[in-house]
Amino acid sequence: MEATCRRPHHHVVVVVYLSGVLLAGALLTATTAALTDAEASSIAARQLLSFHEPGDGDLPDDFEFDIHVDVTFGNPRLRRAYGALQAWRCAIYSDPKNFTGNWVGPDVCSYFGVTCANALDDPTTTVVDGVDLNGGDIAGYLPVELGAMAELALFHTNSNRFCGIIPKSFNRLSLLHELDVSNNRFVGGFPHVVLEIPVLKYLDLRFNDFDGELPPELFKKDLDAIFVNSNRFVGAIPENLGNSTATVVVLANNGFVGCIPRSVGAMVGTLDQLVLLNNRLDGCLPPEIGELVNTTVVDVSGNKFVGTLPEGIVNMTGLEQLDVSRNQLAGGVAEGICELPVLANFSFGDNFFSVEAAACVPSLEKMVALNDSGNCFGDGRPEQKQQLSVRMCSQTPSTAGRTFVRGGHLTRHRRRNTHR
Ligand SMILES: *[C@@H]1O[C@H](CO)[C@@H](O)[C@H](O)[C@H]1NC(C)=O
Ligand SMILES: *[C@@H]1O[C@H](CO)[C@@H](O)[C@H](O)[C@H]1NC(C)=O
Ligand SMILES: *[C@@H]1O[C@H](CO)[C@@H](O)[C@H](O)[C@H]1NC(C)=O
Numbered sequence: 001m002e003a004t005c006r007r008p009h010h011h012v013v014v015v016v017y018l019s020g021v022l023l024a025g026a027l028l029t030a031t032t033a034a035l036t037d038a039e040a041s042s043i044a045a046r047q048l049l050s051f052h053e054p055g056d057g058d059l060p061d062d063f064e065f066d067i068h069v070d071v072t073f074g075n076p077r078l079r080r081a082y083g084a085l086q087a088w089r090c091a092i093y094s095d096p097k098n099f100t101g102n103w104v105g106p107d108v109c110s111y112f113g114v115t116c117a118n119a120l121d122d123p124t125t126t127v128v129d130g131v132d133l134n135g136g137d138i139a140g141y142l143p144v145e146l147g148a149m150a151e152l153a154l155f156h157t158n159s160n161r162f163c164g165i166i167p168k169s170f171n172r173l174s175l176l177h178e179l180d181v182s183n184n185r186f187v188g189g190f191p192h193v194v195l196e197i198p199v200l201k202y203l204d205l206r207f208n209d210f211d212g213e214l215p216p217e218l219f220k221k222d223l224d225a226i227f228v229n230s231n232r233f234v235g236a237i238p239e240n241l242g243n244s245t246a247t248v249v250v251l252a253n254n255g256f257v258g259c260i261p262r263s264v265g266a267m268v269g270t271l272d273q274l275v276l277l278n279n280r281l282d283g284c285l286p287p288e289i290g291e292l293v294n295t296t297v298v299d300v301s302g303n304k305f306v307g308t309l310p311e312g313i314v315n316m317t318g319l320e321q322l323d324v325s326r327n328q329l330a331g332g333v334a335e336g337i338c339e340l341p342v343l344a345n346f347s348f349g350d351n352f353f354s355v356e357a358a359a360c361v362p363s364l365e366k367m368v369a370l371n372d373s374g375n376c377f378g379d380g381r382p383e384q385k386q387q388l389s390v391r392m393c394s395q396t397p398s399t400a401g402r403t404f405v406r407g408g409h410l411t412r413h414r415r416r417n418t419h420r
């Protein structure tokens with residue numbers, strides 16, 4: 001009755017080919033019972049060996065499961081889902097909470113974490129439309145066979161210990177809306193396969209070990225939410241950021257460098273939250289940020305931004321949370337920002353600001369939570385920069401602003417030249 005797990009290549013000695021994995025452990029903080037690096041790379045290696053064509057991770061177009069059970073399934077789609085889920089069960093090496101303990105037999109709709117619904121194209125046919133194994137702490141990989149679950153709308157596996165890559169066969173999930181693989185041990189470059197999932201709206205890759213650069217195609221895709229924070233992405237944010245239709249864009253805690261693309265203002269019709277904290281972004285904040293009049297959260301803290309706050313911020317009347325702290329911004333903090341109508345929290349600590357409007361001075365009586373510590377406001381304010389930073393603090397705001405603006409342009413030209 002039970003499908004047996006075929007793991008054909010177990011005897012093959014696998015050279016550790018994913019050098020990135022060796023580095024991953026030191027940065028991995030989010031999993032509860034972390035795998036050792038050797039375990040993670042061994043699971044990833046098994047995934048590669050399981051691919052029908054080496055290095056591919058796709059399913060053949062004529063793929064059918066070879067299922068020998070004496071029970072009939074409600075319909076062929078449930079039979080296929082059974083094949084995919086059993087293949088997944090075979091790709092699981094540790095399931096401490098026994099989430100997949102009842103993944104036995106043909107009634108896949110009764111499996112823990114599996115939901116069924118009537119097929120969109122045939123209301124009389126029951127199909128598997130969702131898998132949710134969130135918080136399972138399961139160690140394993142995603143087998144290519146999951147691509148056979150053509151009716152999946154939701155795939156949620158956050159907070160597990162899945163390793164390896166997202167197989168190419170996921171581009172066969174033509175109804176998938178939500179892909180949440182956050183807080184696992186996935187590796188490799190940005191998983192391009194997610195961009196081939198036709199109706200994907202919610203993409204959550206955060207807290208993994210993905211590396212390399214973001215592809216510009218990410219912002220051309222019609223997504224509602226982009227979470228790629230807490231990986232090891234590097235390089236510049238693609239210039240076409242403004243093409244994105246997402247309401248939430250979270251790129252925090254990576255190694256992004258360079259400027260915020262000036263196209264950012266083009267997101268005015270859709271963008272609710274822009275979270276870029278803790279990267280290595282530099283240059284000045286582009287004036288176009290002020291075009292985001294309905295955005296509620298902007299967090300650019302913990303970067304290397306220079307120059308002054310764009311004047312246009314006073315036009316961002318939807319702003320509730322603004323965090324520019326821990327940068328190298330200078331100049332003034334204008335009253336118009338601190339008096340924005342729905343602003344609740346504005347942090348601008350640890351910069352080189354030297355002029356502070358009365359409306360921006362923190363006070364318990366104000367509706368806005370303000371934080372001005374670690375700046376150049378002098379003796380009048382507590383916790384300001386001392387000795388070491390005096391030279392920086394002595395620059396006048398306007399000089400600082402002009403220098404930095406010009407510096408930003410030069411950097412951009414230079415970068416273009418090196419691309420040629
Ligand atoms: C796991 O769940 C299955 C099915 O619910 C149960 O039969 C089995 O005893 C459980 N195993 C453990 C170790 O709890
Ligand atoms: C995408 O962005 C580029 C550059 O930022 C812009 O020229 C182009 O018009 C945008 N395309 C769409 C469809 O918004
Ligand atoms: C901002 O939001 C208001 C209220 O929902 C809406 O009327 C306006 O069109 C929006 N502005 C832009 C530029 O999308």
Ligand SMILES: *[C@@H]1O[C@H](CO)[C@@H](O)[C@H](O)[C@H]1NC(C)=O
Pocket residue numbers: 290311312313314315
């Ligand atoms: C604020 O928006 C108005 C209307 O779009 C524009 O004319 C003005 O220049 C903006 N203010 C700043 C400081 O950018």
Ligand SMILES: *[C@@H]1O[C@H](CO)[C@@H](O)[C@H](O)[C@H]1NC(C)=O
Pocket residue numbers: 299322323345346347369
């Ligand atoms: C304001 O936001 C910062 C982070 O941006 C947060 O640390 C702080 O707790 C917030 N303050 C209030 C009062 O919400």
Ligand SMILES: *[C@@H]1O[C@H](CO)[C@@H](O)[C@H](O)[C@H]1NC(C)=O
Pocket residue numbers: 325326347349350371372373374
């Ligand atoms: C104020 O901001 C500074 C610098 O970013 C930070 O270290 C401090 O914890 C903040 N204070 C409060 C009360 O949030």
